[in-house]
Amino acid sequence: MGARVRVFADAAALSEAAAALFVQEAKTAVSAHNRFLVALSGGTTPAAMFRLLATPPLANQVPWPQTHLFWGDERLVPPDDPGSNYGQAHELLLRHVPIPPENIHRAKGELSPAAAVADYAAQLATMAENGRFFPRFDLAIMGLGSDGHTASLFPGSVQAEEQREAVMAVTAVYEDRPAHRLTLTPLLFNDTRHVLFLVAGKSKAAAVTAVLHGPHAPETWPAQRIQPTDGVVSWYLDESVTSNQ
Numbered sequence: 001m002g003a004r005v006r007v008f009a010d011a012a013a014l015s016e017a018a019a020a021l022f023v024q025e026a027k028t029a030v031s032a033h034n035r036f037l038v039a040l041s042g043g044t045t046p047a048a049m050f051r052l053l054a055t056p057p058l059a060n061q062v063p064w065p066q067t068h069l070f071w072g073d074e075r076l077v078p079p080d081d082p083g084s085n086y087g088q089a090h091e092l093l094l095r096h097v098p099i100p101p102e103n104i105h106r107a108k109g110e111l112s113p114a115a116a117v118a119d120y121a122a123q124l125a126t127m128a129e130n131g132r133f134f135p136r137f138d139l140a141i142m143g144l145g146s147d148g149h150t151a152s153l154f155p156g157s158v159q160a161e162e163q164r165e166a167v168m169a170v171t172a173v174y175e176d177r178p179a180h181r182l183t184l185t186p187l188l189f190n191d192t193r194h195v196l197f198l199v200a201g202k203s204k205a206a207a208v209t210a211v212l213h214g215p216h217a218p219e220t221w222p223a224q225r226i227q228p229t230d231g232v233v234s235w236y237l238d239e240s241v242t243s244n245q
Helices: 011-033 044-053 085-092 113-126 202-213
Strands: 004-008 036-040 067-071 073-075 139-142 167-170 181-184 194-199 232-238
Touching (some): 011 139, 011 194, 011 232, 044 194, 067 085, 073 085, 113 167, 113 181, 202 232
Parallel strands (some): 036 067, 139 194, 194 232
Antiparallel strands (some): 073 181, 167 181
């Protein structure tokens, strides 16, 4: 995949490096085009990064007035639901830093699937430039499931919406994953300047090996669908993830 891979001693070191990269990319983006657009991820691995960004010294280094936050996927639940990716970020990061409320572009999971997708697509369009219907993100934080999924792109046939829409509803049940989610699509991720996968834990080792070193099988390993056309893909891994590589 042409990815940049870095391996860290443990999840804490991985999170520190990810937070430092967030700050670096923010400064670079604001210097280049006066705004920093990010797609955040839910899950346990980004949570540690959020805590670091919420406290000094890093909290004071991010240009929050020029930072705009989106989410790579979201469960269709209210923002105060324990399963909300926005809710996690709000609790760990957003309420602690001086980011303008209008710079927080959350998917409105309390709406119906169709309404939530339409609203989120409209929010993306408001940040777009040059006649496009979605903006170019500077950074996308992504995770990886042990089944190879990323965002809410799950194993199975590639949906037509992934190739023509920026955001789509996910209504099918996959294994024990609940339906009723929305997700940004590879169309948007593959236009991002820097995609950063954060993966920790031995349970992800087989998936990392398959995605990075196995044959191209994007229906089996959805993370292989993320291959930016004019950007960088970095994988930050802890040592336990590389145990069988």
